[in-house]
Amino acid sequence: MTTIFHKIIRREIPADIVYEDDDIIAFRDIAPQAPVHVLFVPKTDVATLNDLREEQAAVVGRLAFAAARYAKEQGFAEDGYRIVMNCNEHGGQTVFQIHLHLLAGAQLGRFGTPG
Numbered sequence: 001m002t003t004i005f006h007k008i009i010r011r012e013i014p015a016d017i018v019y020e021d022d023d024i025i026a027f028r029d030i031a032p033q034a035p036v037h038v039l040f041v042p043k044t045d046v047a048t049l050n051d052l053r054e055e056q057a058a059v060v061g062r063l064a065f066a067a068a069r070y071a072k073e074q075g076f077a078e079d080g081y082r083i084v085m086n087c088n089e090h091g092g093q094t095v096f097q098i099h100l101h102l103l104a105g106a107q108l109g110r111f112g113t114p115g
């Protein structure tokens, strides 16, 4: 699979990378929706949450754990934050490699359908 996130993993395009290990990369969203907006992306290829197999469930757990650890390291864990995974059209997914959004740094609005 090749998405923009695979190109970031392969260093073919630049990104502001804040964390990386053997399984995960995390970098700042190019169009931030909050003062802190970091994307946590697994290096395992999974296009959407619908494609995640049961034996791959730990992939998502690692993303959530890494996001919480980052929040603690950066000092906003107690204030709070939001993690989001969008799936397909109605979820607003635009990049088809699963990823977890970490949003923080201000009081966040509610979410769901507009209005």
Ligand code: 5GP
Pocket (backbone or CB within 6 Å): 004, 015, 016, 027, 028, 029, 030, 031, 032, 039, 085, 086, 092, 093, 094, 095, 096
């Ligand atoms: P989705 O809409 O699929 O849940 O989230 C994709 C996210 O990737 C969007 O928030 C979008 O701003 C971000 N994004 C798209 N292209 C790039 C890029 O080239 N670099 C970075 N850092 N983020 C990107």
